[in-house]
Amino acid sequence: MNSCIVVTSAEGCNSKDLLKTAQSLVASSIRPTHWLVLDSNVKFAKILRRRSMKKTAIAITDDPSNPALSSQTSTIVFLRAGDTLAPTALSLVTQQADQHDLIYGDSAHGRAKKFEEPSKARRPQWSPERLRSHNYVGDLLAASQSVVAAAGGVSMLAALHEHDRSLRLFEVCKTPHRIADVLYHSSQERMVPTASLDAVQRHCERTGIDAACTIDEEMQSVRVKRRLRSQPKISVIVPTRGTTENLKGNEVVLAAHAIKTLIDSSTYQNFDVIAVLDSVTTNEGRQAIIDAGGSRIKIVDYDRPFNFAEKINLGAVCSDADLLLLLNDDTEIITPDALETLVGILEDQTVGMTGPMLLYEDMTIQSAGHILNPVPFDLYREQELTCTGAQHLLQVQREASGLIAACVLVRRSVFDEVGGLCTLFPFNYNDVDFGLKIQDAGHRVVWTPHAQFHHFESKTRTPKLQTFEVATIGARWRDKLEDDPYFNPHLERYIDIWKENVMGQRSVLDALGPTAPIASK
Amino acid sequence: MSNDAEAARRSQALDQLIARDGEIGERAKRRVAKIYGPTATSSLGTYDFSDSFAKRDQVSRRGDWVHRSWLRPIRFFYRHIPKPIRFAIKKFFA
Numbered sequence: 001m002n003s004c005i006v007v008t009s010a011e012g013c014n015s016k017d018l019l020k021t022a023q024s025l026v027a028s029s030i031r032p033t034h035w036l037v038l039d040s041n042v043k044f045a046k047i048l049r050r051r052s053m054k055k056t057a058i059a060i061t062d063d064p065s066n067p068a069l070s071s072q073t074s075t076i077v078f079l080r081a082g083d084t085l086a087p088t089a090l091s092l093v094t095q096q097a098d099q100h101d102l103i104y105g106d107s108a109h110g111r112a113k114k115f116e117e118p119s120k121a122r123r124p125q126w127s128p129e130r131l132r133s134h135n136y137v138g139d140l141l142a143a144s145q146s147v148v149a150a151a152g153g154v155s156m157l158a159a160l161h162e163h164d165r166s167l168r169l170f171e172v173c174k175t176p177h178r179i180a181d182v183l184y185h186s187s188q189e190r191m192v193p194t195a196s197l198d199a200v201q202r203h204c205e206r207t208g209i210d211a212a213c214t215i216d217e218e219m220q221s222v223r224v225k226r227r228l229r230s231q232p233k234i235s236v237i238v239p240t241r242g243t244t245e246n247l248k249g250n251e252v253v254l255a256a257h258a259i260k261t262l263i264d265s266s267t268y269q270n271f272d273v274i275a276v277l278d279s280v281t282t283n284e285g286r287q288a289i290i291d292a293g294g295s296r297i298k299i300v301d302y303d304r305p306f307n308f309a310e311k312i313n314l315g316a317v318c319s320d321a322d323l324l325l326l327l328n329d330d331t332e333i334i335t336p337d338a339l340e341t342l343v344g345i346l347e348d349q350t351v352g353m354t355g356p357m358l359l360y361e362d363m364t365i366q367s368a369g370h371i372l373n374p375v376p377f378d379l380y381r382e383q384e385l386t387c388t389g390a391q392h393l394l395q396v397q398r399e400a401s402g403l404i405a406a407c408v409l410v411r412r413s414v415f416d417e418v419g420g421l422c423t424l425f426p427f428n429y430n431d432v433d434f435g436l437k438i439q440d441a442g443h444r445v446v447w448t449p450h451a452q453f454h455h456f457e458s459k460t461r462t463p464k465l466q467t468f469e470v471a472t473i474g475a476r477w478r479d480k481l482e483d484d485p486y487f488n489p490h491l492e493r494y495i496d497i498w499k500e501n502v503m504g505q506r507s508v509l510d511a512l513g514p515t516a517p518i519a520s521k
Numbered sequence: 522m523s524n525d526a527e528a529a530r531r532s533q534a535l536d537q538l539i540a541r542d543g544e545i546g547e548r549a550k551r552r553v554a555k556i557y558g559p560t561a562t563s564s565l566g567t568y569d570f571s572d573s574f575a576k577r578d579q580v581s582r583r584g585d586w587v588h589r590s591w592l593r594p595i596r597f598f599y600r601h602i603p604k605p606i607r608f609a610i611k612k613f614f615a
Contacts, residue, residue: 310535317534375570419542437545467569474568476549479556 002097003074004032004090004142009158010040010081017082017187019050024084024185026052030091032077034059034069038158064155070145075103076154077142078165082187085140089183093142101144102173104137105183106490109191120500121191121391124399125485126176129351129446132200133221133396134193135163137170140184147173164199171207180489192392195220211344219388219395223450226344232322234271234339234409236262237315239308240329241278242285247332247456248361253285254456255329256292262327263296268339271325272296274315279303309421309430312405316415324415328406330456334359338451342409345397345446352414352443353435355403356451357394359385366455369400369447374481376432376473377496378404390498397448401484402435407453414443427466429473436477 006025010018018037025032035058053060059068075097079085086108093103108118123136130136139162148154150172157165170176197215200222204211211226240255247257259273273293277286279301290297300318302311316324323346325339335341338356345354358366363385367378379400380389388395405421408431418437421430435445474481483489492501586592599607 313535313538314531317531317538416538416541419540419545420538422542422546423539424546436549437542440545440549470570471568475553476546478553478568 002094004030004077004094005034005036005069005074006032006077006079006085007036007038007154007158008079008081009038011038011159013040013081020084020187021079021081022050022053024087025058026056027087028085028090029087030094031056031058032090033057033074034061034066036064036066036069036154036158037062037081038064038155064153069154075142075144076148078140078158079184080139080162080187083139084185084187086182086184088181089140092179092181092183096177096179097142097144100175100177101147102169102176103142103179104140104176105179105181106488107138107140107191108182108185110189118185119191120182120490121186122180122488122490122498122500123178123391124488125178126170127399127486128170129444130393130396130398131166131170132203132224133398134195134392135166136193136391136393136396137166137178138184138193139186141166141169143169143173161194161196161199163194163196164202167199167203171203192220195222197222200224209348216395219392221392221395224397225341225450226347228340228344229347231268231270232343233320234268234323234325234343235315235319235321236271236273236325236327237276237312237319238273238327238329239276239302239311239315240281240285240289242281242289243329244285245330245456253288253292255285256288258327258329258331259289259297260292261332263292263294265333265336266339267336268343271339272298272319272321274298274300274318276300276302276311276315278306278311305426307423307426308405309423309425312430313420313423316412316420319412322412323409324412325409326405326407328455328457331358331407332454332456334452334454335450338453339409341448341451345448346409346411348444350444351446352438352441353403353408353410354446354448355408356453357447357449358404358407358453358455361454361456365394366457367404367406368394368449369398370402370404370432370435371487371496371498372401372432372481372484373487373491373493373495374478374484375494376402376429376481379496379498381496383497393498394449397446397450399444399486400435400447401439401445401480401486402432403445403447404455405431405434406455406457410438411443414438414441417441424472425469428469433473433476436480 008021025035037060040062075093077093096103106123107121109121110118112118121138123138147169148157151157151168157168195215197213201213204213209226211224213222213224215222238255238258243254244251245254255275273296275289275297277299298318300314302314312326342354342356345351357368360366365380365383365385368380370376371379380387380394418441422433425433438445490501492499
């Protein structure tokens with residue numbers, strides 16, 4: 001089994017903080033062999049004199065060049081001064097250290113009260129896109145010696161801002177891993193991740209990402225807006241039956257409205273539109289769509305029983321573009337640079353699909369990506385746009401297990417590679433299946449809050465789950481549904497928000513019963 | 522390209538997509554069956570989103586130390602001592 005070396009930067013901290021950390025090391029089920037305390041103005045003697053420390057075999061040192069610290073079999077654990085290690089943390093870390101070269105986990109914050117446990121920050125699995133936005137992995141990182149050496153060495157890493165340290169370590173590691181358990185008790189009550197603009201800019205330089213980075217100081221999140229190297233052609237695929245509805249007080253053909261607003265408002269103009277029309281489409285509806293699309297429009301007739309997946313596939317095979325925007329007819333672009341933002345995300349070749357924040361007409365959230373718990377939900381559905389989400393997850397670009405197919409941009413090559421949307425799901429879950437297929441093929445799925453569209457979903461259809469679709473999604477993806485990597489097993493299931501699952505606690509949401517699951521689109 | 526040729530091309534492309542999806546679907550089904558067994562479904566024979574299994578799981582994992590057999594006499598004693606003492610003990614441990 002690996003041994004552990006704990007590294008603490010004690011710059012600016014007092015002896016009380018160090019003592020708290022020291023006591024947690026003594027109480028740990030597996031004690032570290034060494035405790036390296038760097039940049040300390042506090043004399044160690046005060047801590048070393050304590051009987052509890054004397055009795056342990058932990059060697060305290062402030063010399064990073066100590067040869068005992070360079071053992072290749074040991075794991076380096078970065079721990080902030082004042083934070084306390086959970087008693088089982090090092091045991092959990094050493095169990096995983098053979099298979100993973102970088103480990104992080106959940107944390108507890110604040111003091112336990114009479115009837116309450118401290119708050120816990122639950123974290124998702126490895127999410128590189130999110131790490132660029134803020135340091136969601138927390139302050140405790142356990143890395144192998146080789147990763148620490150490749151990232152710049154112990155003393156350099158310990159002195160860095162936590163966001164900078166995380167980015168550098170994750171750049172060089174190969175098998176990052178999240179332990180879904182509390183690894184440390186933070187001295188900070190603030191559970192929201194911190195962010196450093198400098199760290200992200202330097203990360204972009206090191207990794208060759210050509211982007212403009214800006215920070216939202218209040219939300220502590222960095223936006224990495226990639227500069228487009230080219231403007232590839234997009235085919236906007238709009239399946240529709242030419243429905244007319246009242247939008248903002250006007251009677252409009254929904255598809256015509258979606259197409260017209262996209263053409264008029266988008267700052268990205270290299271796209272054509274493929275409208276897939278059901279046979280029930282009226283002549284007036286067809287004409288309105290043709291008029292809205294002008295020279296960009298291509299009409300494809302669909303004369304079979306309703307199957308959303310098949311309509312999308314039909315639109316895709318009629319396209320010659322490199323990128324496909326699957327767009328419902330009941331949508332409207334909000335942010336003019338939405339397409340540029342989405343195309344920018346696809347500049348990263350490891351991303352297969354990306355999608356925007358979707359909002360209802362009253363500006364409440366319609367979808368911020370899917371979570372599978374195990375029912376596929378639209379995250380934070382019907383919450384106010386001002387809602388930042390747990391640990392600000394609604395404020396940052398991040399990986400998701402799936403995206404609602406009402407508006408997603410996907411690479412043509414990826415679409416073909418995974419066989420398009422599955423026609424076994426004519427109504428629901430074709431997008432859930434699609435997202436899981438894309439990830440199964442090794443591509444990432446990224447959701448962004450920096451591109452926004454309206455989705456007037458309730459205006460067109462009432463969600464209705466079909467038993468055969470639920471059975472099919474379960475038969476294909478049951479393991480993924482029950483263990484979503486971008487979720488945490490300690491969170492409440494069967495709800496669409498990120499909420500700690502407290503045994504015996506009954507929330508209003510519980511009392512009301514499970515929220516109606518999504519029916520996609 | 523004539524309309525017929527274009528229709529045939531589209532039909533062929535759609536068939537290719539369905540075939541590719543079928544391959545991936547079969548592979549995914551085999552993986553699920555390997556993890557959950559050949560009857561990787563609920564007792565009804567199909568997967569469903571019944572919320573009961575999550576609640577059952579929570580209940581089974583709850584640390585039910587109160588009803589341990591060795592605690593029975595202590596509980597019995599506690600429940601039969603005078604109320605003020607009982608409340609004092611309760612207040613002390615709260």
